[in-house]
Amino acid sequence: MRDFLPADKARRERVLAVIRERYRAHGFDEIETPVMEDYDRLHAGIGGDNEKLSFSILKRGMDADGIRAAADDPAALADLGLRYDLTVPLARFYATHRAQLPTVFRAIQIAPVWRAERPQKGRYRQFVQCDIDVIGDASARAEAELMTASLDVLDALGLEGGSIRVNDRRALDAMLDVFGFAPDERPGVLITIDKLDKVGPSGVVAELRGRGAGAAAVDAFAAYLARPAGSPSFDDDGIRAALPDGIPDEVITHLVDLGETVAAARGAEAPLVFDPFLVRGMGYYTGTIFELAHPSVDYSLGGGGRYDGMIGRFLGQQVPAVGFSIGFERLVDLLPDDAADGDRxxxxxxxxxxxxxxxxxxxxxxxxxxxxxxxxxxxxxxxxxxxxxxxxxxxxxxxxxxxxxxxxxxxxxxx
Structure with missing residues (x-):
């Protein structure tokens, strides 16, 4: 958790002003949610590893004896926690206020979140997230709106040339099924595949074997990794060429529609790159997933995906939803000191x-x-x-x- 001197604070606010203005220009409306949520909601199994990093809030009025008695039961010690992201609060917000919101709701949330991280460069225990979400639209238009708005933010900050890596969790699941990985081993397999950029194909295959994954499935996946492959174009032929046979047609059609919609919105070729190995670790993703990239850095500047199953946990009926989060702290660090400085x-x-x-x-x-x-x-x-x-x-x-x-x-x- 950090203090910010006046110049740093002013710089951050200038960047935030650009983000807000661009997102509002694309039809998104800003909301605000409390910094605390119910403990059970934050630990409902939908936040992935972030749930382990949640700051819990001790129940009020507990004395020392009560704390000792409940020491082995976190739920007995705490009934609230600081939010670790803005997606879980948004799902609760929508379930609470749905009757007052439009059928397709486009939300902006810009606010601090807290995680019990080990402090290091680029990782903080308190940091700002800048999220936009579309709730109530299951079509590729929703993803396209998020992508064009986020690319517009980069352009407005002088970071032209951004691109978005895209995949679909349904394609990943189908791919693992084609190779023969058992359902119970797939979560661990995805964790290993997510390391492909860091350890390379041989490292991924070695780790899969070390995990005890099915030998035939690992052999099939290793052969797939070793095949000659170029950079796939973001169209039907390119996406099919990057995937093994057996991927559902509706998944590929959704991705192709997305590329055509973003291209039309940008008035040029869509700056999308299909990446069949993009995983993103959040357990609540159900469809399209994506990460924002810029050629000046080798890390992502944001990302998101479709999480159609989350709101149903609070509402009792399924509602399609998809979100995109700009990595604000990384973005601020990347910009020059005088970025967006138009003040007199x-x-x-x-x-x-x-x-x-x-x-x-x-x-x-x-x-x-x-x-x-x-x-x-x-x-x-x-x-x-x-x-x-x-x-x-x-x-x-x-x-x-x-x-x-x-x-x-x-x-x-x-x-």
Whole structure:
């Protein structure tokens, strides 16, 4: 969990403003949910490994004896927890307020979440998630809207050239079935396949054998990995060529429709890449899954997928849903320090003898013109003062003496 100095905070808010503006332009509406959810909801088996990282909140009023008696039963110790993502709260929100929402609901959530991570570069115990979700639309249009809006965010931040890796959990399940992996070993097999980028085909095959997966299935998968394969095009022929025979036609058709819809929305070839080995670890994904990539980095800048089964757990009937989460912390770290900095911000450096009414009148004049203004008394070491102002995000300064007026005020850039 981190503190942010003024310049860092201002930079983060500028990026958030761009994200909000672009998402709203695509027809999404912002909501807000509490930072806490019921313990049972956060540990319902739909959050994957994130459930293990949940911060639980001790029941109020428990004394030391009660805590000792319940030490071996987490549910007896805690009835609430801090949210570890924004998807579980959204599902509960929709189930609660469905009657007041449109048939197809497009939601924005931008808020902090908490996980008991081991702190390291890029992993924090408190961080901001920026999510958009479409609830109530089972067609490829929903995924396409999420993708085009998120690619638009990258473009607006000056990160053109982004692409999206796409797969479908139904294709993965069918592929494992074709190779002959037993249903009970598939979760572990997917965990291993997810390491393909890190350990390579030989490492994945070795780990599968070490797991004790069916030998014939591993042999079939190893042969599939060893086949000659180029980069598949995102069309019917390309997707079929990247998959073994036996994948349901409706899955491939859904992916092809998605590519055509994104291409139409972008007015150019869809920046989508079919990746038959993309897994994404969340257990609640039921269909299309995707990750946002940019050529400047070798890690994803966001991702998501379809989770049609989650809302039904709260509502009692199935509702289609799909979501996309921008990796805000990674995005901020990737952008240059002056990214999205359009502020006109001025430091008024005044002599000691400048009358207060005169000084505040000059400040009010600049503020009325749309500037952000800080007032500083002239220091002996002006270099330090101006460097600190520049570090805080100010772009110009002006010297104010006893006879300075709004007409004679001269703004100079801060280097």
């Amino acid at each position: 911000s001025v430091v008024l450096v005044h002599d000691r003898d400048v009358a207060l009414p005169q000084l505040l009148a000059l400040k009010a004049h600049l503020v009325a013109g749309g500037a952000r203004v800080r007032v500083e008394q002239r220091a002996k070491n002006m270099k330090v003062l101006l460097e600190r102002s520049a570090a805080d995000g100010y772009t110009a300064f002006a010297s104010v003496s006893a006879d300075t007026t709004a007409e004679t005020l001269e703004l100079k850039p801060l280097a």
